[in-house]
Amino acid sequence: MSRAWLVTLATVVLLPVFVRHTIATEIWIFAIFGLGLNLLMGYTGLLSFGQATFFGAAAYAVGYLLKHYAINVVLALAIGVAVGAASAALVGYLCVQRSGLYFIMLTFALNQMFYFTAYQWTTVTGGEDGMPGVPRPEVLGLDIHAPLAYYTVVALLFVLALWIMRRIVESPLGKILQSIRDNELRAEALGYNVPRMKLVAFVLGGAFAGLAGVLYAMLFGIVPLEAIGFVFSGNVVFATLIGGSGSLYGPVIGSFVFIWLSESVSAIWARWPLLLGVAFVVVVLFLRGGVVEAWARYRAWRHASG
Amino acid sequence: MPLVRTERLTKSFGALVAVDAVTFAVDEGSLHSVIGPNGAGKTTLFNLLTGQLAPTSGRIVFDGRDIAGTPPHGIARLGIARSFQRTSIFPTLSILDNVWLAAFARQRSWRGLAWRRADRYSEVAERAMAVLGEVGLEEKAGEPAGAISHGEQRQLELAIGLAAAPRLLLLDEPAAGLSPEETKRMVTLVSKLKGRYTIILIEHKIDVVMSMSDRISVMHFGSLIAEGAPAEIQRSPEVRRAYLGGFAAP
Amino acid sequence: MLYALMGIGLSIITGVLNIPNFAHGALFALGAYFLVTLIQLLGNFWLALLLAPLGVGVIGIVIEYGGIRPLYRAGHDYQLLLTFGLSLIVTEGIIIVWSPVGMSQLPPPILRGGVDLGITIYPRYRLFVMAAAALLVLGAWLFLERTRYGAIMRAGIEDKEMVSLLGIDIHRLFTAAFALGCVLAGIAGALTAPIRGLNPWMGVDMLGIAFVVVALAGLGNLLGSIVAGLLVGVAQSLVALVWPEASVAVIFGVMTVVLLVRPQGLFGIR
Known part of the structure; x- marks a missing residue:
């Protein structure tokens, strides 16, 4: 077991000791979301500005089913993953045909x-007020209403998601996606069907977003309209970026920093998105590799100076 | 028996006919060169053969079937590999990964594509290392491809083509931009490949072409103006006219 | 008409600089707020209407110079992320300086009340906005078609390398294009303020619409963005008559279809 894994596991165990359980839970949910985006943004080089589509679609669909049909949690998670993947397949199918600006604008438009649609479809989504009253039923006979119990469920799922993502990026597919990011033309000339590979990345990313969406709805008991808005899409892009896109742990670190900071700052100052914007600009201008690269640079610098 | 042949292959961009009714055939196991002045349509011909461009009209027959209009990845899967005139590699990936990806693309089965660890495909890794050994880059296998010299990148470019274990290898000016020293090394490399692969070579350095080729096709303004063994090409009056303009030597 | 104005502004930026400016909506809102404050300071609507967009233009220059320019080599993705961050800053800045609560602004006395058009009574200010926007669109079009600077800007959209070969400072062109786009967004915002009132998020919807207009027109197609702006405006009001709930979603649906079927836009050549 590698050191990174040990650090991650230790963090998962110790986090609820130091941080409010709801926030700790949200961190790992957001990390799952970020893992999915990073496969697109970091590994495949596709800047998707529409990840909230999959997150929100899954949250609404499953929230509705939980509320009105009282489905069990395992089924809810499975459906969330499926809805996320399916909506991503739809959006991805339309988007991978195009590149560059058109790609970004398409993800945004969709x-x-x-x-x-969610805003106006008030009978189902609740429109601007969101969809309240999403229950958190028992899982395998265990009550998970207690924040710590729910934290445990989410944390376990996060570790599972991280492990799956690691398998994916270390598989041939991971290499192929990186080769597409580096040089699309060459990847195609080698024999890889580039649009199809991009679509696969989309579907996988969407599945992660769907899982995160369901967990989010069950955490707060509500699906807010913002969960499907493009600012939310921007937030996950940002979280991935601060952590460092293109490395496995980047989005994990990123969502840690992002959620923790935004939750603590928003408690004292309602205008925290301003700081978020400033941080966005600073990271883009000076720290494009994110925390992961900054750490690597620091190590190299220490190494060089003794 | 030709491995690949074209029939009246044509590509026009608006009014410009870049490749004009080219009919030629390349025998299995031979080294066939395509020469001609700049802008003669040689690279366009390659782009047609590899599917990067779809022909306006005409046929490309590879191993008995018409492949015109097949997308590039489909053609690559049939066993046609190419090197690019302007170096086209994966700069942030390691040199080993660059060739590994080429070798993996040609695997008959992609089982475990998204799940099995990439380093568990031992036959792909072996092939990749063997090819790196052949072009003399095995010691740099772990370095990022964007960090090596231009000469080494040209070697890598060739290695990516080779790693696909191609049935037909298209080399687009492998010695482009190389120093005389590096060119000599590249020529040795390519001549070692001769006989083991069916190769179509685009090259500007005439002496290199003359010494290595089995057959030579000469293109001029999109058309094929001459074809034959090196000695025949040297004597051909059309070729002299094409290269020397109106001042054909006696 | 306002859509056309937003569209042209964004189209210039997108066409010349090749980035979708996510801050365009926030700058639109800023134009409106500048207007209100300037009216309070100067007590003159007309002077405020002139100065507010210029203020937005100055901010645009600062953004281009300090933010976008250092990122030319980092790539478009990062420039785009930068504009996204800036849109947050501007929106929050508005909330801090003014307030999160919406405001309203009366049109100047001369433009209050309605005009009897025979069939219906139409607010005078709306007529003014339509006329002003039409004039501005015409002005922008004449500027781009008939003046030297306009020609350079169009050339910049067509072929940046060629322009820099001709000895024109490409960076200055970028700054100018960005500033011009911002000024147009500022005007649109200022003109809108007395119609719809102000709130810090007023730009978000407008940003979406502007993207639709640009996508419909084809990236960098200026005349196209005028036509597309009008089309979107008309289409939206028509759909709103029949099925008001769906009007916005329909617009984005149309944009998606167009991007897929004709990625060069309805009027695009590229």
């Missing part, structure tokens, strides 16, 4: 379309 996100907006889903957003306004």
Whole structure:
């Protein structure tokens, strides 16, 4: 077992000791979301500005089923993953045909379309007020209403998601996606069907987003309209970016920093998105590799100076 | 028996006919060169053969079937590999990964694509290392491909082509931008490949072409103006006219 | 007409600089807020209407110079992320300086009340906005078609390398294009303020619409963005008559279809 794994596990265990359980839970949910985006953004080089589409679609769909049909948690998670993957397949199918600016604008336009659909479809989604009253039923006979119990469930799922993502990026597919990021033309000339590979990345990323969406809905008991909005898409892009896109642990570190900071700052100052914007600009201008790269640079610098 | 042949292969961009009714055939196991002045349509011909461009008209027959219009990844899977005139590698990946990806693409089965660890495909790794050994890059296998010299990148470019274990290898000016020293090394490399692969070579350095080729096709303004063994090409009056303009030597 | 104005502004930026400016909506809102404050300071609507967009233009120059320019080599993705961050900053800045509560702004006395058009009574200010926007669109079009700077800007959209070969400072062109786009967004915002009132998030919807307009027109197609702006405006009001709930989603649906079927846009050549 590698050191990174040990650090991660230790963090998972110790986090609820130091941080409010709800926030700790949200960190890992957001990390799952970020893992999925990073496969697209970091590994495949596809800047998707519409990840909230999959997150929100899964949250609404499963939230509705939980509320009205009282499905069990395992089924809810499975459906969430499926809805996330399916919506990503739909969006991805449309988007991978295009590249560059058109790609980004398409992901954005489709996100907006889903957003306004949710906004207006008040009978199901509750529109601007969100969809309240999402229950958190028992899982395998265990009551998970206690924050710590739910934290445990989410943390276990996060560790599972991280492990799956590691398998994916260390598989041939992971290499192929990176080769597409580096040089699409060459990857195609080697015999890889580039649009199809991108679509696979989309579907996988969407599945992670769907899982995160369901966990989020059960955490707060509500699906807010913002969960499908493009600012939310931007947030996960940002979290991945601060952590360092293109490395496995980047989005994990990123969501840790992002959620923790935003939750603690928003408690004292309602205008925290300003700081978020400033941080965004600073990271983009000076720290494009994120925390992971900064750490590597620091290590190299220490190494060089003795 | 030709491995690949074209029939009246044509590609036009608007009014410009870049490749004009080219009919030629390449025998299995031979080294066939395509020469001609700049802008003669040689690289366009390659792009047609590898599917990067779809022909306006005409046929490309590879191993008995018409492949015109097949997308590049499909053609690559049939066993046609190429090197690019302007170096086209994966700069942030390691040199080993660059060739590994080429070797993996040609695996008959992609089982475990998204799940099995990439380093568990021992036959792919062996092939990749063997090819790196052949071009003399095995010691740099772990370095990122973007960090090595231009000459080494040209070697890597060739290695990526080779790692696909191609049935047909298209080399687009492998010695482009190399120093005389590096060119000599590249020529040795390519001549070692001769006979083991079916190769189509685009090259500007005429002496290299003359010494290595089995057959030579000469292109000029998109058309094929001459074809034959090196000695025949040297004597051909059309070729002299094409290269020397109106001032054909006696 | 306002859509056309937003569209042209964004189209210039997207076409010349090749980045979708996510801050465009926030700058639109900023134009409106500048207007209100300037009216309070100067007591003159017309002067405020002139100065507010210029203020936004200055901010645009600062953004281009300090933010986007250092990122030319890092790539478009990062420039885009930068504009996203900036949109947050501007929106929150508005909330801090003014307030999160919406405001309203009356049109100047001369433009209050309605005009009897025979069939219906139409607010005078709306007529003014339509006329002003039409004039501005015409002005922008004439500027781009008939003046030297306009020609350079169009050339910059077509072929940046060629322009820099001709000895024109490409960076200055970028700054100018960005500033011009911002000024247009500022005008649109300022003109909108007395119609719809102000709130810090007023730009978000507008940003989406502007993207739709640009996508419909084809990236960098300026005349196209005028036509597309009008089309979107008309289409939206028509759909709103029949099925008001769906009007916005429909617009984005149309954009998606167009991007897929004709990625060069309805009027695009590229």
